[in-house]
Amino acid sequence: MENKTHYFEAHGKDYKLEVAKDMFGCEGVTVVENGLYMGMIDCTDERDYKRIESMIRADKHFVYTDEVYC
Numbered sequence: 001m002e003n004k005t006h007y008f009e010a011h012g013k014d015y016k017l018e019v020a021k022d023m024f025g026c027e028g029v030t031v032v033e034n035g036l037y038m039g040m041i042d043c044t045d046e047r048d049y050k051r052i053e054s055m056i057r058a059d060k061h062f063v064y065t066d067e068v069y070c
Contacts, residue, residue, distance in 0.1 A: 014033070027045055
């Protein structure tokens, strides 16, 4: 996998998705909204960027759901 970071704008906010590992070594995608870390989506990688982006675009409160954990 090559593209470790994905940027987009939705609902008047800037988003950054980035592949990272949690403290247990599990890979996931971190969600940053307007420069603030919102959480991580477990067991995902850069292949999921477009799916995550579409979920955020469809629901402006998605980053506050339990699918995005701190």
